[in-house]
Amino acid sequence: MAPPEAEVEWQTSEIINCLFEDEPSVGFRCSPVTLDASLETDGNAESDDHFDPVVIADKLRTVADALNDDFAFKAALADLKKAAAQEAAEAAFSSGVEALCRNQVSQRAEVSPEMQLIRASAAFGLYVVKSSPELKERVKSAMNAFLGRRVHSWLIKEGGWDKVNIED
Structure with a gap:
């Protein structure tokens, strides 16, 4: 048994x-x-x-x-480290944007939640890159993944980026 x-x-x-x-x-x-x-x-x-x-x-x-000495193992380890670092960056980016969106100052009833996410992600991403330029590529990748997960379908429904009014 x-x-x-x-x-x-x-x-x-x-x-x-x-x-x-x-x-x-x-x-x-x-x-x-x-x-x-x-x-x-x-x-x-x-x-x-x-x-x-x-x-x-x-x-x-x-x-x-x-x-440990196998080439395929070393390549897989490098891929894992890169993925782990990227996942951590994406999780940290997501948390930062979520915190900004929860802030009462950034929430306006006339602005859709998706637009709030877009604005907050842009603000947070730019702030991080200005204060830590060496993170630029990670922030770009994390922001791309975040927006893909959170607002991609909404953007399609709205007709694409060119149909969304960012300034409202």
């Missing part, structure tokens, strides 16, 4: 915790969890009926160390 879903989630969490410990050490550390006899485990012969996240984490660490 396979372990229940909650048990597998717990085991996964334990393995990840062990994997990212500052000083890895092999050894049996966790409370025993009985596994189905038909499952192959990573424990030694006398502890086959026990779950040991340290042993599994150490094996994963060994595999990961072997991949």
